[in-house]
Amino acid sequence: MDNAARPPRATWQHGGVTSATHSTLFPPVPDTADAVLDGLDPEQREVATAMRGPVCVLAGAGTGKTRAITHRIAYGVRSGIFPPAGVLALTFTNRAAAEMRGRLRDLGVGGVQARTFHSAALRQLQFFWPAAVGGQPPRLVERKVQLVAEAAARSGLRLDRNELRDVTGEIEWAKVTQTVPDDYPGVVAKSHREPPRGPAEIAQIYRTYEQLKQDRVVIDFEDVLLLMVGILQYRDDLAQKVRSQYQHFVVDEYQDVSPLQQRLLDLWLGGRDTLCVVGDASQTIYSFTGATPDYLLDFRTRHANATVVKLVRDYRSTPQVVHLANGLLSQAKGRAAEHRLELVSQRPAxxxxxxxxxxxxxxxxxxxxxxxxxxxxxxxxxxxxxxxxxxxxxxxxxxxxxxxxxxxxxxxxAERFFERPEVREAMTALAGASVAGRNDALLDEAVDVPTQVRAVLGTKGWTAVPPKGSGAVRDKWESLAAFVRLAEDYVKARPDATLSDLVAELRARQEVQHAPTVxxxxxxxxxxxxxxxxxxxxxxxxxxxxxxxxxxxxxxxxxxxxxxxxxxxxxxxxxxxxxxxxxxxxxxxxxxxxxxxxxxxxxxxxxxxxxxxxxxxxxxxGPAPRKRTRRGPVLCRVCGATLTEAGEMKLMRCEDCPSDMDEALYERLRDWRAHQARELGMPPYVVFTDKTLMAIAEAVPASGPELAVISGVGARKLDRFGTDVLAICAGEEPEGADEEGS
Known part of the structure; x- marks a missing residue:
């Protein structure tokens, strides 16, 4: 395969820089529309140049589908066929939409809307609500689970935390499949779903939930799609405004579309066929949310004149991995299996x-x-x-x-890269240094950009040698080290760049959430x-x-x-x-x-x-496990029963057996953990889980060895937190406790 046909590996992959060459980390913007096609393989080029009529791209895992469709958009815009503001690219996650915007930016294309279905619909709903309904649109409910919990309570039903989450998901499924409360039991029976509670109970919770929203004038994300469908369906004048704005539609991960999303897409199109979809039925894994591959598999039936392109050249995985993947699908059954793609690895063994x-x-x-x-x-x-x-x-x-x-x-x-406290501080420090750097010898223009970055971040906790362990200190160091690596790659691609140029690049990537690797x-x-x-x-x-x-x-x-x-x-x-x-x-x-x-x-x-x-x-x-302090079954220290659940094994007792836990000690440990989590910028459970704190409060260890044998402590956490925990167990104040309020 020649170099022109082999696309370079995608660099900004879903929130992280992959280990690609420096020339592809910051690729030059193509000079012409034809240059946009450079490096595409024949099938990807066929996708990128299919400008007219409906287009269906059947793309296997690792075959460069995002590359193909972003280059199609860029080629259409750069050649004058697509007006940038007339293109709406739709996907299912903010991360995927951000990646698409980033790739289009690298291809010299701005103004294209790349959004999730919900984001695009919400934007339109807020714009059209005054004309369609009048007044301000209802506010989005902040925590749907809380409202579902209230609906359950009003229905005389008590749900535990897991049931509450599952019932909320079931209501979401009902709405995206356009199932109203009264129809829910019958639809569930036909679909062979196993709801978390009885269908009649869920229907009642669903009905009460909808009434609560109506009473409080709030809507949820599914309502955003439903309301936009209603507006476009019954207000043709407003529908025409949307259609005059967007003439060309691209839908990524089309196998994940729900009936409600497809209905909205049909209304956006308004009978036009200026649509390109890309998907793989073999990657349909969200049916429980209402997603269905039927619209992808039926595309050629609905659009008899569609251009269909298959992408099967796998640039991601070795032949060994691809062989296993193909073998796994060769045993599959059902409609999706009938349309499976046989991948062909393009990588060495x-x-x-x-x-x-x-x-x-x-x-x-x-x-x-x-x-x-x-x-x-x-x-x-x-x-x-x-x-x-x-x-x-x-x-x-x-x-x-x-x-x-x-x-x-x-x-x-977990928390997105650009939202981490140390990252925000680093961005501010680098921006300040880019303005005031001429007054600092270390940041003099004669010094290269990576050295300047190291000097600035050295004041924020970066060191040439990483700290030991894998806790919050190491996490912070890794975040800062990602900036250093990025600076090194940036100047190799653009030797004349300044610190100000790097800051501008960081801000651009922050906007589209393209984070460097941690x-x-x-x-x-x-x-x-x-x-x-x-x-x-x-x-x-x-x-x-x-x-x-x-x-x-x-x-x-x-x-x-x-x-x-x-x-x-x-x-x-x-x-x-x-x-x-x-x-x-x-x-x-x-x-x-x-x-x-x-x-x-x-x-x-x-x-x-x-x-x-x-x-x-x-x-x-597997290799023989390391020698354990306990052999054979783990027994409850209260009743002697064999323990099998991880949480019970941590406590060394059955969940239902009486606890001799020191409640006051447990609360002091929780307060200490909350303070540690705030200081370290991590979730509390990363310090110690609730079960581990309960085990500590029951055992009340008086020494390091006694603390170390408690499941969930381990050598690293013993070294890091052991002194504080033992002090609290002894009724003393941990080190630094007097600084908590400062």
């Missing part, structure tokens, strides 16, 4: 996927953490490694295992990993009952679980680990079995194993 079986969950977490440590030591950046799991509750044991090895990590979905292993659910990629990915907890999840009952639900695993596999560029454990806790009965999705793919799992997996790496037994 890499290591085989590694399958590992462990005795128990702690052994699995420790084994994965050690492999990650070894990868980092071999040169793989921590920020290019991810641990992906089915549910968020699985994260804690991996957080602990990584922390015990001093491996930095970050939880996906070096920490990513911990994320498989759903949250959609759209992201890493050099190394560890897929953990791959057992029956977890993937597929226990409550996936129908064929359609099980196939969606398979697609979820497919999404996880295709996040990996080179290194891929798949693991499972035979029991939950040490000494437990080894009753689990690996996910049947791996049957015929992992060696030894079926007669087709070698043929289907192409000889992929064998299943190995």
């Amino acid at each position: 890499g290591p085989e996927p590694l399958y590992t079986e462990y005795a128990d969950e702690p052994a699995e977490a420790e084994g994965v953490a050690r492999r990650i440590r070894d990868l980092i030591r071999s040169g793989v950046p921590a920020g290019e490694i991810a641990v992906l799991y089915r549910i968020n509750a699985q994260s804690e044991i991996y957080e602990q295992a990584l922390a015990d090895l001093d491996v930095p990590y970050q939880l996906r979905g 070096q920490g292993v990513t911990l994320a659910s498989l759903h949250a990993a959609k759209g992201l990629e890493w050099d190394a990915v560890f897929l953990v907890g791959l057992t029956e009952g977890m993937l597929p999840i226990t409550y996936a009952k129908t064929d359609e639900q099980i196939e969606e679980e398979r697609r979820l695993l497919y999404v996880g596999v295709t996040r990996a560029r080179a290194h891929l680990g798949l693991s499972w454990s035979l029991s939950r806790s040490p000494g437990g009965r080894p009753s689990r079995r690996p996910s049947h999705f791996l049957d015929g793919l992992r060696p030894g799992s079926g007669s087709r194993a070698r043929a289907a997996a192409g000889g992929a790496g064998g299943v190995e037994r």
